[in-house]
Amino acid sequence: MSNxxxxxxxxxxxxxxxxxxxxxxxxxxxRNHAKLSIMHTLEPLGFAYGGDIPMDLTSIQDxxxxxxxxxxxxxxxxxxxxxxxxxxxxxxxxxxxxxxSAEHDVDLIVVGSHGRHGFALLLGSxxxxxxxxxxxxVLAVRVGQDGDVEE
Numbered sequence: 001m002s003n004x005x006x007x008x009x010x011x012x013x014x015x016x017x018x019x020x021x022x023x024x025x026x027x028x029x030x031r032n033h034a035k036l037s038i039m040h041t042l043e044p045l046g047f048a049y050g051g052d053i054p055m056d057l058t059s060i061q062d063x064x065x066x067x068x069x070x071x072x073x074x075x076x077x078x079x080x081x082x083x084x085x086x087x088x089x090x091x092x093x094x095x096x097x098x099x100x101s102a103e104h105d106v107d108l109i110v111v112g113s114h115g116r117h118g119f120a121l122l123l124g125s126x127x128x129x130x131x132x133x134x135x136x137x138v139l140a141v142r143v144g145q146d147g148d149v150e151e
Contacts, residue, residue, distance in 0.1 A: 005032040005137075009106040011097050011130065014040050014071045017112045017143035022079055024141045025110040037104065038076045039087040040068050041096045065090070094129030106136060113140035 008029040012018035022038060029036040042064055045057040068088045076086050089096045101109060111130050131138045 005029070005034045005108045007035045007037065007104060007106045008032075008108045008110060009097070009101055009104070010036065010038045010110045011093070011126070012038060012040055012072070012075065013112065013126070014068060014075070018075045020143055021110060021112040021141045022075060022081075024139070025108075026079060028108065028110070028139075034108075035085070036081055037085045037087060037100075037106070038072065038081050039089060039097070039100060040072050041093040042068055042088060042090050043092065044090050061090070093126040094133060097126075097130050098133045098135075101134065101136060108137045108139060109134055110139045110141060112143040 005028065008025055010022050010025045012021055025036065028034070042061075045061050045064070065088055069086070072086050072088060073083070087100065089100065091099075097109060097111075100106065109130055111126065131140065
């Protein structure tokens with residue numbers, strides 16, 4: 001088995017931290033001559049509202065999807081990540097990251113981690129969920145540290 005990565009997946013939340021996560025992954029992909037994919041997961045609107053809204057949320061979900069695709073392109077395009085390697089999926093983030101990774105032979109997942117402690121860590125974040133279910137290596141890039149300036 002080769003110790004080189006062949007497909008690196010960068011999972012981002014579309015905040016300014018996404019740039020840092022992607023910029024950490026790019027040299028790894030380049031050194032390994034690996035494919036680089038970037039993804040963002042939108043939680044379905046029905047989850048957020050408990051499914052109790054008596055209306056069709058399809059058009060709103062489509063608008064959110066379009067906005068997420070535009071935002072992902074703003075992050076990925078300047079770094080040369082081609083549109084076919086930019087993915088917006090709908091579902092629970094850690095579940096979708098695991099599913100995508102399995103279906104696309106990803107061997108390194110790169111995520112941002114806020115380095116939470118205590119209850120926040122116990123309750124879990126996306127990066128924790130990704131780490132626990134991953135069948136490949138996971139690199140958690142520290143983001144949002146104290147002292148960082150929020151825009």
